[in-house]
Amino acid sequence: MFILHFLPDFIIHLVFFVGVLATIAGFVLGFIPLIKSYQLPIQIIGILLLSFGLFIEGGLANEAAWQLKVKEVEAKLAEKEAESQQENVKIVEKLVTKTEFVKGKTQEVIKYLDKEVVKDNEVIKYVEMCPAIPQIILKSVNDAATISHEATK
């Protein structure tokens, strides 16, 4: 409710309280001479203030309930955001470990190849027999290696 944004809470309570008092005064305390002479205006003003006060008190209560819900959701979102950051750190750590492992293992295989090639007779014989890979085979391998590059053209 727009009015609740700039009207202090105590004024709302005051309007409601005055409305209750005026209604009681107008309908119950009619026997008092001072009230009796203004009974009708007091009754009308009392009913109007009470109605307005009740309406606006309802709005205030509703607003308070919503604000509470908003605070709850905000807290929950902040908690989930922190959890999300923690999970991100875990994912990155896992990925870095895996990538390092893959890089290390690749180097290991290449080193193994370098080490075994020079002493394995079968490989030495094979290299002597076939000193160079035919171009057609290289072309096939290169074509396969560049498929995704061609697809983005």
Place this chain on the structure above:
Amino acid sequence: MKYLIILSALFLASCSTPVPLTAKFPEVPETLLKGCPKQLETIEGDNVTIVDFVKTVVRNYGTYHECASKNDSWIEWYQIQKKLWDESE
């Protein structure tokens, strides 16, 4: 009097209350945003030996495995973030 009624209606209007909540899209780790190589290593030259050939193939396998790990991380990231998102609703 009619201006007073219009003014009261404006003040008592409840449709102007904004919801002060905006859900933030989860942050993606910088590491995951780096893409895979656009193409794999190719073999050039006239006298390529079987050893050089195999080395290139091994390096390309390595690149594939690195890229596959990244892809797995994306899947994991999505599943975790979706779970957290669903839980926060």
